[in-house]
Amino acid sequence: MRTASAAAMEIVKSTAPALEKHGLAITNAMYARLLQDAEIASLFDRAAQESGEQPRRLAGAILAYARNIDKLQNLGAAVQRMVARHVETGVRPEHYPHVANALLPAIRDVLGAEVATDEVLAAWGEAYWMLADILISAESQAYEDAVAA
Template sequence: MSKPLSQQTVDIVKATGPALQQHGVAITTRMYQRLFEDAEVKAMFDQAAKESGEQPRRLAAAILGYAQNIDRLRALDGAVARMVARHVETGVKAEHYPKVAAALLPAIRDVLGADVATDAVLDAWGEAYWFLADLLIAKEADAYAAAA
């Protein structure tokens, strides 16, 4: 289990909510551009959903929901369960999470700029990302084991 999020991270992530609400789809669209440079990862995604904007909108909404509820994680139980089911369905594994982090965090800076997406903001989002990723990885491992 991951260590609890620091209060500083919770505060910073919550404070980014308005920027995510305004620019979330631009961030996730940029993230997918970066992520899909890896052909193996790109093949895991429904490209029609990506091209239509559905996938970036869905992920932007999920990230915003996480930011808004990072201090009330129980509120995300349903969303986490849906993510786990979808990830297992599409073959997401633990080794994919570093690739997403390597695409998402720079995309935040690409879209928001270094004045808003400071090192402190990206560090907080990195901590928040890995907290959620570790939770998903554990739940996905359980789901894969149960399906075997």
């Protein structure tokens, strides 16, 4: 499990309000990047048939959780919901870099390089991978349980 450093957590918390304020623009920029990959797009096409809400919640969740990055132990129920949805839609560990590679440039696109400096993006990268590792591990357990059942 990767854990964000204390310094990265401080940076993330200090920039979280700006990111949340621009959340919709960041989400849109992220999806424009993410859905360029056909395999990733097909995961969301399948999901869209079941849920009209569509992917928007994903980036929103990352931003909200990064804001609570020093209280991640309180996220149990929300994490279970994400895990369940990811397992239903067939999300795999190898998909996670695609979301990181879409989200971090989207943050820079929207906030600009003067606010979203290399240091800020690196801190957000640490925050992303900390949450991703929690999800990946819970999801691999859920896939194993499904095979065993």
